[in-house]
Amino acid sequence: MEDRVKSGWIYWIGALIILCIGAAGSLIYGKADFLMWLAYHRNTFLDYYFYYITKAGEPIGFIVVGLIFLVSSWKKMVLIPILGLLTTLLTYLMKSYFYHERPALFLKSIDWSGPTDVLDYHMLVGHTSFPSGHSMAAWSLFTLTAMMFRNVWVSLVCLFLAVSVSMSRIYLMAHFLQDVVFGAAIGCLLGFGMQYGYEKWTRKSS
Secondary structure, eight states, X not given: OHHHHHHHHHHHHHHHHHHHHHHHHHHHSOTTHHHXXXXXXXXXXXXXXXXXXXXXXXXXXXXXXXXXXXXXXXXXXXXXXXHHHHHHHHHHXXXXXXXXXXXXXXXXXXXXXXXXXXXXXXXXXXXXXXXXXXXXXXXXXXXXXXXXXXXXXXXXXXXXXXXXXXXXXXXXXXXXXXXXXHHHHHHHHHHHHHHHHHHHHHHHHO
16 A cells, blocks of 8 residues: 555656656746757667657557556456547547647747657647647546556556657757646646546546
8 A cells, every 4th residue: 555655656756756857847948958859969879769759649559558457457448449439539638729839830930950750750730739649648647547556666657658659849949948847747647537537437437
């Protein structure tokens, strides 16, 4: 019981610190400052790491975690596709409402001449930058995972993966810092809400 409580605190304190740092950076620095700084500090390892880790915020991430949940309980596994659909719907609605330009359009407007594409991942265009859907999906998925398993090491791994996906979106020049911070915050709420609803339902059922 003590380990479950400790792991929960570790995850939430870590998430809060990370979100506060990201929010502060969004307010202090210019819109694309962090994105451009990352672009000038690329290396081969980071190129491949962020190229592949960003997929954890896509359907493949939900499938892998869903299979892990299935080993524990089919009832828990059902939460994963529900969370995925909810995250997808909310992302679509918010992107349509805010209609913010992607980094590609912003950098073009300031005549950016620095590095752009990473490997064969081409910069996305359009006005669907805010919030980051990958960040929202990753943080909702890994928040739910951390809260359901309640293990210190699981919490640390979930935090690391969630941060990695968010960083990948900036590194791949798909989003600005504020996009991923806001997406991460909404994702945390979604993951916690799903876990809270499940716990309340199971207590009522029993």
